[in-house]
Amino acid sequence: MPRAKKHYKIFNASCYGLKPLKDESIDALATDPPYGISFQNNYWDKDLPDPRIWRDCYRVLKPGAFGVVFSSIRLMHRLMVSLEDAGFLIKDVLMWAFLNGMPKSRNVALDIDKELGVESEVVGRYTYTQGYKKGGAENYYADEGKLKREPASELGKKYKGAGLGVKPAYEPIILIQKPLAPKLNVAENIIEYGTGALNFEATRIPYGAGDEKVGHNPHPKGRVTSNILRTDALGDGYDKFFLVPKVRQHKDDFNEHPTLKPVELMRQLVGLISFDAQTILDPFMGSGSTGIAAMQLGRQFFGYELEEAYYDVAQKRINAAWQDHEQLKLFDSAARNGAA
Ligand SMILES: C[S@@+](CC[C@H](N)C(=O)[O-])C[C@H]1O[C@@H](n2cnc3c(N)ncnc32)[C@H](O)[C@@H]1O
Incomplete structure (x- = not known):
């Protein structure tokens, strides 16, 4: 054939x-x-x-x-x-x-703390995996990144949750x-x-x-x-x-x-x-x-x-x-x- x-x-x-x-x-x-x-x-x-x-x-x-x-x-x-x-x-x-x-953004409030020389407050550890990472969840966070932090300065608190870009959805x-x-x-x-x-x-x-x-x-x-x-x-x-x-x-x-x-x-x-x-x-x-x-x-x-x-x-x-x-x-x- x-x-x-x-x-x-x-x-x-x-x-x-x-x-x-x-x-x-x-x-x-x-x-x-x-x-x-x-x-x-x-x-x-x-x-x-x-x-x-x-x-x-x-x-x-x-x-x-x-x-x-x-x-x-x-x-x-x-x-x-x-x-x-x-x-x-x-x-x-x-x-x-x-x-x-996934929005490409930064935690602006923590940046403000850093700029002002204020230590952000550690409030726990992340327990979930976000997004996809080669090698699986274990590879997602660097050791220091596993800590969950909240702004501690007055200005940082005011800008808590602020970001730089909306979530891309199309x-x-x-x-x-x-x-x-x-x-x-x-x-x-x-x-x-x-x-x-x-x-x-x-x-x-x-x-x-x-x-x-x-x-x-x-x-x-x-x-x-x-x-x-x-x-x-x-x-x-x-x-x-x-x-x-x-x-x-x-x-x-x-x-x-x-x-x-x-x-x-x-x-x-x-x-x-x-x-x-x-x-x-x-x-x-x-x-x-x-x-x-x-x-x-x-x-x-x-x-x-x-x-x-x-x-x-x-x-x-x-x-x-x-x-x-x-x-x-x-x-x-x-x-x-x-x-x-
Ligand atoms: C956005 S990706 C396409 C992905 C594709 N839609 C898929 O499903 O895999 C664009 C591709 O264009 C290739 N590319 C860039 N410049 C090129 C060129 N001058 N000629 C041919 N391919 C090129 C890149 O290597 C890349 O793989």
Whole structure:
């Protein structure tokens, strides 16, 4: 039996230039680029990407193609300007909402004590573990950090509980589109290139229990995807939006990428901006969540990753997803032949 042709091509190389991709050859862009905030001191997150990558993306995307680009709240505005300068239309900003964000802050009241030369009061020891730490709870606190302290100076007491930043509870995802080809309307553009519309049918959000009787003409598959994507069910009526399970940093034993995105989230996004068998590009693929989503949805995929270690993880994960998809296809066709 001839070996199936792989549906993906990934490069352990810098994405700049997007070699060897041809002009107007890609149907959709889904990427999670460096945020420019030095997340966990990763060198590759020091700066936003050079804007020329967005011009490269513009070159290889077909007219009317959609894209989703993850961003940080602090630097989203700069990224949006770069995308717009490259020629893209800004269509929306989706919010991936979650509950488990940690505020990056300081205990200002204790800092005030220290500045005033006043010894803060020791009131006990922390007994719980917050957040995630490699090696488990035992590694979370340094010895001296286990002590719980309260401000002792008058000014420290006044500022007790003060901090520097609110709890981050969403990440913005910029929805962009390359303009339609000159003089073509949406239908003509789709006929010519296959791009120009969002795929609502494939990405509807199923109704919650008892929630089916909404509106005059509820769609059997659920609601149209909204611009809020959530990770946590709160039971507060917001469940009608897409729910994405949380992803642990080390979900796969071999995957230590610090900014791993949930495959479920990428599947929803890739499903929204593309149609069956189309080609997806991720110039900053990291450990490959976009590629896995593409394989699971029967899309083609091109990805670039500079770091060899992340590339190797991506290769392993994407190949496994492709093989699973091929198995499913074989299984489906065997079932169809058996039924015939
Ligand atoms: C935010 S991470 C992507 C994580 C990915 N979403 C995942 O689920 O694993 C961005 C990635 O871009 C890579 N990167 C940075 N500059 C690059 C470049 N010029 N070309 C290709 N990859 C680059 C970094 O090494 C990093 O892995």
